[in-house]
Amino acid sequence: MQDEIKDVIADVLGVSVASLTDDLAPGDIPEWDSLRHVMVLTALEKTFNIKFQREELLDVEDLSELVALVEEKAQP
Amino acid sequence: MRTLEERIWENAARLPDKPAVKSGSRQATYRELTRRIAAAAQFYATLPGYSRGRAVLLAAGKQLEFLYAYFGAHLAGLIAVPLAEDTNPTRLAYVRETLKPFASIGFAPGMEGETLRLEWSTFASLDEVEATPDFPAPEAVADVLFTTGTTGAPKGVPLTFGNIAAAASQINAYIRNTEEDVELLALPISHSFGLGRVRCCLANGQTLILLGSFANVKRLFRLLREERVTGFSMVPASWALLRKLSGEALADFAGQLRYIEMGSAPFSADDKRHLAELFPTTRVTMHYGLTEASRSAFMEFHEDDRALASVGRASPNVDIVICDEQGHALPPGEEGEICIRGAHVTRGYLNVPNDATFYGDYFRTGDVGLLSQDGYLYLRSRLKELINVGGKKVAPQEVDEQILKVPGVKDCACVGVPDPDGMLGEVVKACVVKEPGAELTFEDIAAALSSRLEAYKIPTVWAWIDEVPRTQNGKTQRGLLK
Numbered sequence: 001m002q003d004e005i006k007d008v009i010a011d012v013l014g015v016s017v018a019s020l021t022d023d024l025a026p027g028d029i030p031e032w033d034s035l036r037h038v039m040v041l042t043a044l045e046k047t048f049n050i051k052f053q054r055e056e057l058l059d060v061e062d063l064s065e066l067v068a069l070v071e072e073k074a075q076p
Numbered sequence: 077m078r079t080l081e082e083r084i085w086e087n088a089a090r091l092p093d094k095p096a097v098k099s100g101s102r103q104a105t106y107r108e109l110t111r112r113i114a115a116a117a118q119f120y121a122t123l124p125g126y127s128r129g130r131a132v133l134l135a136a137g138k139q140l141e142f143l144y145a146y147f148g149a150h151l152a153g154l155i156a157v158p159l160a161e162d163t164n165p166t167r168l169a170y171v172r173e174t175l176k177p178f179a180s181i182g183f184a185p186g187m188e189g190e191t192l193r194l195e196w197s198t199f200a201s202l203d204e205v206e207a208t209p210d211f212p213a214p215e216a217v218a219d220v221l222f223t224t225g226t227t228g229a230p231k232g233v234p235l236t237f238g239n240i241a242a243a244a245s246q247i248n249a250y251i252r253n254t255e256e257d258v259e260l261l262a263l264p265i266s267h268s269f270g271l272g273r274v275r276c277c278l279a280n281g282q283t284l285i286l287l288g289s290f291a292n293v294k295r296l297f298r299l300l301r302e303e304r305v306t307g308f309s310m311v312p313a314s315w316a317l318l319r320k321l322s323g324e325a326l327a328d329f330a331g332q333l334r335y336i337e338m339g340s341a342p343f344s345a346d347d348k349r350h351l352a353e354l355f356p357t358t359r360v361t362m363h364y365g366l367t368e369a370s371r372s373a374f375m376e377f378h379e380d381d382r383a384l385a386s387v388g389r390a391s392p393n394v395d396i397v398i399c400d401e402q403g404h405a406l407p408p409g410e411e412g413e414i415c416i417r418g419a420h421v422t423r424g425y426l427n428v429p430n431d432a433t434f435y436g437d438y439f440r441t442g443d444v445g446l447l448s449q450d451g452y453l454y455l456r457s458r459l460k461e462l463i464n465v466g467g468k469k470v471a472p473q474e475v476d477e478q479i480l481k482v483p484g485v486k487d488c489a490c491v492g493v494p495d496p497d498g499m500l501g502e503v504v505k506a507c508v509v510k511e512p513g514a515e516l517t518f519e520d521i522a523a524a525l526s527s528r529l530e531a532y533k534i535p536t537v538w539a540w541i542d543e544v545p546r547t548q549n550g551k552t553q554r555g556l557l558k
Contacts (some may be wrong), residue, residue: 009371014526014531017362025288025292025295026288026289026291026292027138027262027287027288027289027290027291027292027295028288030137030160030161030162031162031531032289033289033291033531034289034290034291034293034313034314034317034466035466035500035531036534037289037291038291038317038320038497038499054321054322054323056323057293057321057322058293058294058325059294059297060293060294061294061298063294065294076499
């Protein structure tokens with residue numbers, strides 16, 4: 001599932017999956033600006049049929065934490 | 077007036093071990109900042125093609141090296157040209173053609189054109205140099221910033237060392253930030269607002285904390301807490317984003333934040349009132365300004381609560397007049413073009429005669445407004461047809477041009493419409509006429525644009541139309557397409 005999540009993120013940011021390191025965070029690369037961060041969140045919500053809560057987003061700092069959050073929420 | 081560089085050197089003499097700037101896990105004290113700037117200045121002079129008065133392009137990100145290279149360029153007698161890291165190839169080529177720079181720093185490979193390509197890491201590896209440089213003359217050009225022109229082609233705005241020093245003094249005088257303040261900056265520093273914040277903090281001897289983006293709310297709130305941040309800046313879209321991602325958690329820092337500066341896009345009187353309530357003891361300020369005349373008016377949401385629908389009053393040492401079409405000053409209450417005079421105002425656009433830019437020594441903003449009896453400036457409309465996407469200005473013509481290059485598109489006109497998600501203020505709407513029989517989707521067009529335009533310029537609202545409405549003279553009637 002991790003790969004699927006990274007595919008969605010890479011697709012929205014327009015970067016290669018290989019460039020998405022675990023500690024990459026919004027704002028670290030020009031492609032991941034605030035506008036596209038919102039698009040990333042929306043795409044993840046749609047693809048995995050989940051809904052992020054504000055408290056959860058306040059706890060996400062980098063890619064590994066975002067992937068972990070999606071995995072946790074998308075559990076059947 | 078002392079240049080900003082001179083003030084940084086004075087701060088280094090007075091506060092050598094104080095952190096001047098922090099980015100991620102790295103920092104530079106004022107002493108180290110001056111030594112690294114001096115090292116950058118010496119380094120430029122060793123490069124092929126270097127000579128005083130030439131330009132250097134900088135992909136302005138939140139690296140410490142950007143500051144070394146930017147101020148170092150000034151001390152080496154170069155004109156610094158900060159640009160967004162994701163500047164599109166057409167715009168970059170235009171900038172190169174206009175300025176003939178000798179070097180480009182920090183851009184992706186292949187984007188340097190015929191210039192010498194340099195990496196940020198080079199500036200990190202230079203040995204520190206202890207030197208008291210010859211500071212530049214106030215009338216020399218320090219920076220050229222590019223604004224969105226009405227025809228779609230960007231306009232070069234030269235700013236002298238005197239312009240920059242005057243703007244920083246005026247802004248600090250209004251906001252009342254002091255040496256004790258610690259400021260967090262998440263705005264892009266390729267634009268006038270963010271770059272202005274850098275200058276204001278360093279002129280004052282403050283500590284500046286750089287953060288890549290507002291989107292990283294966890295890191296943002298951690299920094300606010302750990303660094304005991306007292307100053308903050310944002311555009312209305314940043315506030316909308318913070319509210320979406322974190323509710324009103326920023327207000328938990330109301331007791332700690334001494335000042336906030338806002339700007340770059342309209343913000344409603346209700347929103348201003350709401351912020352004033354959330355931050356009862358913070359100086360919550362907002363400016364009206366342009367790259368050409370940085371922060372020409374200011375307001376404070378508590379002090380000016382009787383005029384929240386205005387954009388404030390003239391900044392310290394700035395004159396604002398409203399002019400009629402002949403350039404004559406109009407009395408209070410009458411609508412006309414907003415014109416600005418002050419030591420911060422550019423001396424005129426590159427390669428454009430000044431006749432159309434100024435009325436006497438008053439810069440013509442192209443914005444329509446009026447002044448009230450008590451000096452409040454009310455913005456009525458923009459003469460320029462620009463779309464304001466989250467504080468970044470987009471010329472609809474620039475997007476039209478790129479869409480017209482997509483096979484299957486017969487005609488097109490873009491306009492600004494309110495953001496359906498309520499985040500960005502405005503977004504770009506594209507009205508497209510298809511070639512008969514062409515099989516084309518909006519997704520196809522958006523995909524074709526992704527390598528040609530910055531993300532915020534790509535339309536998010538689309539419509540197929542039969543014909544673009546035009547006047548008899550062929551001017552696109554965009555107002556009919558909103």
